[in-house]
Amino acid sequence: MxxxxxxxxxxxxxxxxxxxxxxxxxxxxxxxxTSALEATNIEKAFQTILTEIYHIISKKALAAQEAVASTTLSSQGTTINVGDASGNTKRGCCST
Incomplete structure (x- = not known):
């Protein structure tokens, strides 16, 4: 400001x-x-500054949350299809 x-x-x-x-x-x-003598726009100046700070902090917090969410989604691993029998080989219970 x-x-x-x-x-x-x-x-x-x-x-x-x-x-x-x-x-x-x-x-x-x-x-x-502003004019301190006439008390013109003093309160408005402080309100404007605080509002701008709030918006900046809110944007940073949202960006941090989105970064965490995207990191979590990308590190969830590989999907395994349980119904896929290509890797299964049946053996007897006592076979070596």
Whole structure:
């Protein structure tokens, strides 16, 4: 997340909101302007960050579960057909 702070000091602005938004988009970030003095978007900034962290962690957990599931499936072994008599040779009970 990219946050522009002190949005209440508009007369001292060094970067326009549009420029900040454009930079955030180029970098793949969300963008929000905040002002602690006016209590503007402070809570929203924290909520957005926590939501993004939650999504990242959820994606990683899901990927890990899928990796374990695919490993388990691929290591289950070979299927043996019990009805296949080609490998059976009958012997007497006392034959050597």
């Amino acid at each position: 990219m946050a522009g702070n002190k949005s209440d000091l508009n007369h001292l602005r060094a970067v326009s909101e549009d420029d900040g938004q454009a930079l955030a988009e180029r970098e793949g970030l969300s963008f929000l302007e």
